[in-house]
């Protein structure tokens with residue numbers, strides 16, 4: 040793209056095009072050369088260079104005003120690179136603790152229990168541009184829709200070609216866009232997204248029932264096994280959510296039991312999961328016509344990879360394909376995949392994190408596909424599914440991005456509390472040298488009644504300085520991690536993607 044554009048001003052991280060960057064730079068320079076810079080920087084550092092810190096004020100027992108900052112804890116990289124990165128790392132901790140155990144209060148025994156890595160995709164609502172060969176979950180790159188494969192140079196009833204001879208790049212904007220918008224079933228797409236949380240809930244019930252039945256049939260007490268899981272929702276290129284989950288079998292009563300042997304193997308668990316995912320359905324009314332019904336179900340691309348101990352090669356074969364995942368792999372690799380997904384933002388599709396109104400749809404800077412989804416949501420909202428109108432900003436998805444059963448692993452809250460306690464301890468150590476230890480408790484003083492003062496930095500310049508610092512830290516961590524990975528040279532697992 041060499042089109043002539045007006046001379047663009049300086050590019051600053053997190054600063055939109057519409058803002059005059061000269062002013063921002065002035066603010067940055069003023070801050071950097073100010074008297075209070077050191078203490079401001081320390082405060083920004085204390086919240087990991089959060090882009091939207093929340094400022095709390097309160098008076099201590101001597102009547103002195105105290106100010107503290109806390110993180111915004113926003114999951115979206117677009118809003119806060121630092122908190123988003125932290126969220127991803129916490130997700131990693133959560134998944135890894137549940138898969139491999141040995142930290143955050145999870146026993147190492149969990150590593151020997153049957154575990155399956157599951158990916159559930161949405162069904163097709165019409166052909167879209169893709170990098171994946173249909174039905175091939177190994178994610179091979181190739182021609183989008185080869186005419187041989189679809190039975191010649193066929194056109195849809197609207198005259199649009201149903202073939203595409205392009206090999207799309209990962210960041211090609213055509214990816215996920217329908218070959219014909221008129222053929223694409225937008226109502227089906229939106230209803231699937233809307234009902235996905237309930238479909239998942241039914242899936243977990245179906246799975247638990249199926250396992251009980253199997254145990255009974257094998258003459259085993261069906262109450263000896265408990266199903267634990269963590270699930271993460273990812274938005275595919277076609278702007279529809281799909282689900283990644285780690286499912287684990289535990290002893291029913293004592294989660295820490297070390298000598299437990301599951302009556303169901305990981306391979307058997309994978310087969311049962313496949314069956315449950317393929318049979319679970321949900322029948323809903325099409326709000327546009329009272330008598331019309333829709334059956335909501337998962338797509339046929341259901342991937343289950345049993346995670347088995349390396350020492351047991353007989354159990355390595357998965358029902359779908361040969362999985363070569365060893366015990367050391369899932370803990371780290373699966374955790375990393377899932378951690379990456381959670382920070383994927385709707386902003387990638389041009390949707391801001393804020394709530395949208397139907398009137399804004401025509402003016403949004405989004406693809407025609409996303410606009411058509413938004414328009415369908417709006418139509419459904421007007422047809423009686425009123426509630427969905429409040430979920431335009433999530434493209435109709437109303438569930439949690441991450442969720443887990445209680446026993447699967449530690450919690451985000453526990454991870455945050457653990458970190459806060461650690462930080463407090465560090466600050467106490469430092470302040471013990473600097474100040475009178477009887478007057479300075481360091482960190483957030485529990486005796487002060489804190490009140491919300493403001494959210495965000497006082498100027499875009501301050502915000503830019505912190506975002507720059509946050510991005511530098513993230514980059515440093517990434518470089519260190521990559522060096523470590525190269526050192527390990529572990530094989531990669533592939534997960535299907537649309």
Ligand SMILES: [Zn+2]
Nearest residue numbers: 089111119122
């Ligand atoms: Zn933040």
Ligand SMILES: [Zn+2]
Nearest residue numbers: 168169183203
């Ligand atoms: Zn294509």
Ligand SMILES: [Zn+2]
Nearest residue numbers: 195197219222
């Ligand atoms: Zn068509």
